[in-house]
Amino acid sequence: MDPQNGIDLFEIVPTLENLGLLIKESGKLTLETGEIEVKVKPFKAGSFQIDLLISNAVTLFSSNEVTALVNLLTLIGIGIGVIKFVGGKVNQFKKVNSKIIYYNSDNQEQEVDAKTHQFIQSESIQKSLCGSITTPMKNILEVEGISLQIENREDKISISHEDLSSLEEYSKTELDDDSNKTENVANIYVKPERGSYSGGEKQYTFIAGKDNKLYPTTIQDEDFIVKLKDGTIRLFHEDILFVRLRTKQKISRKTGRITNEYIVEKVIDYISNKNTDQQSLL
Structure with a gap:
């Protein structure tokens, strides 16, 4: 990103809004109670940095905020991984007893847990992934890739232009929303x-x-x-x-x-x- 020319405000604001929605909706699946508050830190040259704050009243599966954020990022990463695995065609899954199994065009299979399945089949997640990743990578020339990372940790989710076809297919696939x-x-x-x-x-x-x-x-x-x-x-x-x-x-x-x-x-x-x-x- 060119720090001198910048990015059109009306392009980046929807991206940030959808990224916030993605984080909030993912948090609903990884937190027992409470809600994630998403704030934007002062921008660094050439990038935007999102600061995640979790209310002290939140009861976490892990009992600490760092692990909660790791769980959240892991869910997003696994969910995007499955979307790429099936080429965006997330209606390609079957339920065998208590198992949920996704399969791709090569008849390869990948089993997921209930939370990952709920993440993938959520209309809010579908909308926010499209708005925070797919759309900006297609429409903003300066964006070569998008990464999600917890501050001071190596855990990272990276999305490149090679992933766009799967994410675009996902954005138009009808979900199995009960x-x-x-x-x-x-x-x-x-x-x-x-x-x-x-x-x-x-x-x-x-x-x-x-x-x-x-x-x-x-x-x-x-x-x-x-x-x-x-x-x-x-x-x-x-x-x-x-x-x-x-x-x-x-x-x-x-x-x-x-x-x-x-x-x-x-x-x-x-x-x-x-x-x-x-x-x-x-």
Whole structure:
């Protein structure tokens, strides 16, 4: 950075604001109580230095402020490392029992703990990483790299232009944020839409009233699937099923898009249209 020419105030202020947000949001995951206060020290020639102050009332996992800052910086470093590992595509993960495993395009895997996963999938972290690192490195010519470091310690997180593609991909990837999801279970009547229902399909379409299509729907009732596979039941579009249906809904905060997923957990009753007396076959 040229100390004579400096940097446009309207470019650096949002960067500092987002860096403060990144530190505060990360602190919420590494501190039991309290909040981190972020202040800016007088600028040194050619750089900006951020001073972190932690309230004395804060109860730390480590019981001392230095270790708390190390924990905070470690969380940010590991989180950014995982983001780079998956090339920014942080929706590439799976939950196996109590494990959370991220995987990349080379089918390499990396297990993370719950706090790291929460960090990566946080919309506030996504926004603040973009504003404090990705945007300034793209738009401010004088910025060749960004480092986060605790004063008088060697621990350091370094981000270079080689990392930009992963961080840019991360900034536009839809997150798995549980706060954007709702679920409910109800017993309802549905009809199958016209099509093949052999029991081997992964997704089905059902109708629940006029203009109310339930897609994609998966069937988890193994007994009913067996009947479809062996031909005991052959679904017709006028058949009626009384089912226990779980509906999962997700709203993207970035696009406002609403997506639904339906799961038939149990077929409680099945009424074939071919039966003139409309009696249950189950």
